[in-house]
Amino acid sequence: xxxxxxxxxxxxxxxxxxxxxxxxxxxxxxxxxxxxxxxxxxxxxxxxxxxxxxxxxxxxxxxxxxxxxxxxxxxxxxxxxxxxxxxxxxxxxxxxxxxxxxxxxxxxxxxxxxxxxxxxxxxxxxxxxxxxxxxxxxxxxxxxxxxxxxxxxxxxxxxxxxxxxxxxxxxxxxxxxxxxxxxxxxxxxxxxxxxxxxxxxxxxxxxxxxxxxxxxxxxxxxxxxxxxxxxxxxxxxxxxxxxxxxxxxxxxxxxxxxxxxxxxxxxxxxxxxxxxxxxxxxxxxxxxxxxxxxxxxxxxxxxxxxxxxxxxxxxxxxxxxxxxxxxxxxxxxxxxxxxxxxxxxxxxxxxxxxxxxxxxxxxxxx
Numbered sequence: 001x002x003x004x005x006x007x008x009x010x011x012x013x014x015x016x017x018x019x020x021x022x023x024x025x026x027x028x029x030x031x032x033x034x035x036x037x038x039x040x041x042x043x044x045x046x047x048x049x050x051x052x053x054x055x056x057x058x059x060x061x062x063x064x065x066x067x068x069x070x071x072x073x074x075x076x077x078x079x080x081x082x083x084x085x086x087x088x089x090x091x092x093x094x095x096x097x098x099x100x101x102x103x104x105x106x107x108x109x110x111x112x113x114x115x116x117x118x119x120x121x122x123x124x125x126x127x128x129x130x131x132x133x134x135x136x137x138x139x140x141x142x143x144x145x146x147x148x149x150x151x152x153x154x155x156x157x158x159x160x161x162x163x164x165x166x167x168x169x170x171x172x173x174x175x176x177x178x179x180x181x182x183x184x185x186x187x188x189x190x191x192x193x194x195x196x197x198x199x200x201x202x203x204x205x206x207x208x209x210x211x212x213x214x215x216x217x218x219x220x221x222x223x224x225x226x227x228x229x230x231x232x233x234x235x236x237x238x239x240x241x242x243x244x245x246x247x248x249x250x251x252x253x254x255x256x257x258x259x260x261x262x263x264x265x266x267x268x269x270x271x272x273x274x275x276x277x278x279x280x281x282x283x284x285x286x287x288x289x290x291x292x293x294x295x296x297x298x299x300x301x302x303x304x305x306x307x308x309x310x311x312x313x314x315x316x317x318x319x320x321x322x323x324x325x326x327x328x329x330x331x332x333x334x335x336x337x338x339x340x341x342x343x344x345x346x347x348x349x350x351x352x353x354x355x356x357x358x359x360x361x362x363x364x365x366x
Contacts, residue, residue, distance in 0.1 A: 001036055002355075002362045004029070005053075005081035005096075008039035010088050012046040014223070016192075017278045018103060021160050022087045028351040035355050038081055040074075042092070053077055055092065060117060066093055067123030070131065082362040090124045091133055097361045098133040100125065103275025104296055105145045106196050113195055115226075129153050134361045136354070138276045139297030156357055161347030162281045174259035179217060179247045186217040186247070187321055188264040190257055190279050191271070194225035198270040198293070198311055203234035203246065205317035210242035212322050221260055223251035261286040266324045269293065272311050277301045281345060284338030289331045291320040301345070305337035 008026055010019040029037045039052040042059055055062075055074055065071055074092045078084060083097040089107075091100040107114045108122050129135060135155040137143035143155045180186060187209070191197045199220060206218045220231070235246050252260070261267065267283040269292035280302050283290050290306035292298050299308055307324065309316040324331055 001034060002082045002358045003036040003038060003080055004358050005038045005040050005078040005084040007041070007085060007087040007091070008052060009041045009043065009046075012041060012043065017276065018088055020278070021276075024161060024347055025087075025351065025354065028347055029354070032351065032355065035358060038078065040078060042090075060120065062092075063090065063117065063120035063124055066090075067120055067127055070127055083358060085136075085358070086128075090121050091128050093128075097364055098128060099136055099357065099361050100128055100133050101136045101138070102142060102146060103138045104142055104273050105149070106273040108149060109145075110195075113226075134357075134364070136357060139300050141297045141300055142275050156360075158350060158353045158357060159345055160276050160278075161350045162285070162342050162345040174255040175253065176256070176259060177219070177247055177249060180219070180263075184215050184217050185213070185265040185325065186219050186263075187266045187268050188219040188221060188260050189268045189270070190252075190260070191222045191269075192225045192251075193220070193222055193228050193231055195227045195230075196272050197222070197225070197227065198272045199227065200230045200234040201312055201314055202268050202270045202317060203231060203238070204314045205321065206246065207238050207242050208315070208318035209321050209325070210238070210245055213325055216265070216325060217245045217247055219247045219249065219260060219264075221249045221252045221257065261288055264288050266291060266321055268317070268321065269298065269306075270311060270317065271295065271298065274298050274301075280306065281342055284335075284342045287335045287338070289324045289334045290338070291317065291324065303337070303341040303344075305334055305341040307334070 010022040042055045070093045084094050086100040091098045107118045129150045143157045267288050267290045273296040292306045293311035294308040307320045
């Protein structure tokens, strides 16, 4: 039985898709009798459970040192482990075999558009792969791009499961936006307002949608991000009527997100890149038709259960959304396809494949 030092750090930050996926995988690994798990966290301050080991290093200096020099190693803090799994792009230096999870290549390919901490993490990722760390990719699309950057890297694809936090959650306690109380149809986007999410394109496309449908609204649900000024400018450039029908909610609770997805006419997913795309599966669980970008892992996860368009093709976004607002037969077909598509992604399969990968990496000795 392999003993895995498992980075549970994402559980101590915002409730992102990576955080939810890490929590789901950790819970299932801890319940398994085929693997032993030693959670660890790079933090001085996080409040940790008794079974979690702390790597008592300041995160930013640690990333700088790991990226530039591959030091200091953390072996003395992770004694008893057969391998180390970095679950969020970063795996610390170690003499033990190492595995690092990579979900997309956005930051790797856009270093000038990401925060300095993320750039430091990408330097650690590069060094780790160059030194022989095995890579877990969450999609074949990401694996292909990684091989383009690192032709000699050892990469294995293990899809994530159907993250059904929202689909099984209650709507009691939802903070219902007053603009939606009257039952107006709406297009919803759920995600942080960061550049990668490409929400300004969706806002621009909404101008034509609003002109064609006098009662439809656009709902942007997600925390503040580095694209806020661009999104605000796009909203300001809409005509007055369309502008008044854009609802910006900020970060919402699971209950509110459940309520929004359950009643939305369309989920819009205009990302410039995605390593998986949990909102796609959540929308399928709610019977909500999807328009999404034809980029990254999105076609892989969406299959034939969504309308896919060019990420920055504003007119194509408008046309696709209008089709879903008017073509009930198409909507019914996509919903049926979505029900089938979701069945391809299960955490039982993910956990089994990850344990197999752990055994192989541990046996490799590097």
